[in-house]
Amino acid sequence: MEMYDIEKIRADFPILTREIYNRPLVYLDNAATTQKPRSVIDSIAEIYSTVNSNVHRGVHRLSREATELLEASRETVRRFLNAEKASEILFTRGTTESLNLLAASFGEAFMHEGDEVVLSEMEHHSNIVPWQLLQARRGIVIRVIPVTDDGRLDLDAFRSLLNERTKLVSVTHVSNVLGTVNPVEEIIRIAHAHDVPVALDGAQSAPFMPVDVRALDCDFYAFSAHKVYGPTGVGVLYGKERLLELMPPYQGGGEMIGHVRFSGTTFNELPYKFEAGTPNYVGNIAAAKALDYVSSLGLERIRAHEESLTRYAVEGLREIPNVRIYGHPSSLVSFNVEGIHHSDVGVLLDHMGVAVRTGHHCAQPLMERMNITGTVRASFALYNTRADVDAFLSALRKACSMF
Numbered sequence: 104m105e106m107y108d109i110e111k112i113r114a115d116f117p118i119l120t121r122e123i124y125n126r127p128l129v130y131l132d133n134a135a136t137t138q139k140p141r142s143v144i145d146s147i148a149e150i151y152s153t154v155n156s157n158v159h160r161g162v163h164r165l166s167r168e169a170t171e172l173l174e175a176s177r178e179t180v181r182r183f184l185n186a187e188k189a190s191e192i193l194f195t196r197g198t199t200e201s202l203n204l205l206a207a208s209f210g211e212a213f214m215h216e217g218d219e220v221v222l223s224e225m226e227h228h229s230n231i232v233p234w235q236l237l238q239a240r241r242g243i244v245i246r247v248i249p250v251t252d253d254g255r256l257d258l259d260a261f262r263s264l265l266n267e268r269t270k271l272v273s274v275t276h277v278s279n280v281l282g283t284v285n286p287v288e289e290i291i292r293i294a295h296a297h298d299v300p301v302a303l304d305g306a307q308s309a310p311f312m313p314v315d316v317r318a319l320d321c322d323f324y325a326f327s328a329h330k331v332y333g334p335t336g337v338g339v340l341y342g343k344e345r346l347l348e349l350m351p352p353y354q355g356g357g358e359m360i361g362h363v364r365f366s367g368t369t370f371n372e373l374p375y376k377f378e379a380g381t382p383n384y385v386g387n388i389a390a391a392k393a394l395d396y397v398s399s400l401g402l403e404r405i406r407a408h409e410e411s412l413t414r415y416a417v418e419g420l421r422e423i424p425n426v427r428i429y430g431h432p433s434s435l436v437s438f439n440v441e442g443i444h445h446s447d448v449g450v451l452l453d454h455m456g457v458a459v460r461t462g463h464h465c466a467q468p469l470m471e472r473m474n475i476t477g478t479v480r481a482s483f484a485l486y487n488t489r490a491d492v493d494a495f496l497s498a499l500r501k502a503c504s505m506f
């Protein structure tokens with residue numbers, strides 16, 4: 104493992120030298136997407152320059168090399184999540200597609216009219232709307248774990264939601280708004296005691312903490328590579344083999360078939376059954392480079408680094424009058440300044456070179472629960488520094504003084 108040398112790390116990310124309105128970029132919108140290290144950016148050009156060729160189909164050398172790299176990247180993801188088999192790793196376009204695949208295919212296999220899925224009030228829309236689409240098709244029932252006033256899942260309410268019609272629990276591991284790290288071990292234990300499988304939306308946990316799907320014993324886990332320093336358009340759905348084997352394909356086309364006849368088609372084995380068409384092999388291989396980068400630093404250290412920056416930011420925010428902080432800041436902190444609209448805060452910060460996210464963060468039911476229209480969110484990554492936090496706080500103080 105290399106030293107956590109922040110200057111050396113920053114030098115790996117070309118975009119961090121950019122200036123915004125003649126000020127150094129302070130990028131604090133990492134929960135939306137992270138910046139990419141040189142190794143990831145270069146790998147994309149290198150693949151196109153050296154091995155580009157469609158995978159799995161060709162007998163020729165280039166195709167074999169591209170296929171080997173793609174399957175090696177699947178193995179990298181397997182290791183990253185400590186899954187038992189690489190065939191349990193499905194490549195998708197992102198967390199959103201992973202969750203749509205899950206809802207469509209798990210729903211088709213296991214859910215009938217009146218069956219229930221348990222979600223939570225702090226879900227991203229991508230873990231709500233696919234279930235509503237299934238609801239419209241199949242007449243399933245959506246149950247919702249409430250969020251407490253202090254921004255946690257109400258586990259007593261969760262227990263009372265489980266019954267013989269519950270077929271799946273699907274919740275976020277880490278909230279993209281509140282920062283709350285949910286007690287997923289306990290949620291999984293409770294759900295499994297009722298023989299109910301659990302899916303985790305790992306969009307915010309994969310970049311932030313080590314995830315061991317076998318130790319957690321979760322049944323599904325979804326994340327996006329672009330939030331873990333990888334390219335856009337790449338996602339992962341981990342699923343236990345036993346369940347994936349029973350689930351039908353999500354899309355039809357090339358690669359996912361065994362044999363096609365007009366009288367009926369057989370399907371390929373895992374994971375290809377779920378990967379119709381030419382995969383984003385260049386993106387998948389580059390995503391593995393990103394996971395290698397993260398693993399070489401170590402997620403424990405990345406988590407400690409981000410938590411320390413968040414604590415520092417929270418301390419500073421507490422000293423600014425009329426700032427209200429929400430939830431349980433971890434790698435991100437959400438807040439509002441009384442009397443100033445969140446988007447105005449965001450625009451003023453932008454003019455001072457500080458990129459933050461504002462709005463409902465694709466979590467409108469949570470906004471409704473908190474009786475707000477949105478928040479300002481500063482989210483940290485492995486390359487952020489205390490100087491970034493200082494610049495953010497000083498810009499925020501200046502913005503507040505303008506009102």
Ligand SMILES: Cc1ncc(COP(=O)(O)O)c(C=O)c1O
Pocket residue numbers: 134135196197198199200227229230275277278279304306307327465
């Ligand atoms: C908790 C959570 N779930 C799901 C998503 C959706 O991820 P993507 O847009 O990469 O599919 C996000 C991204 O903002 C997220 O934060």
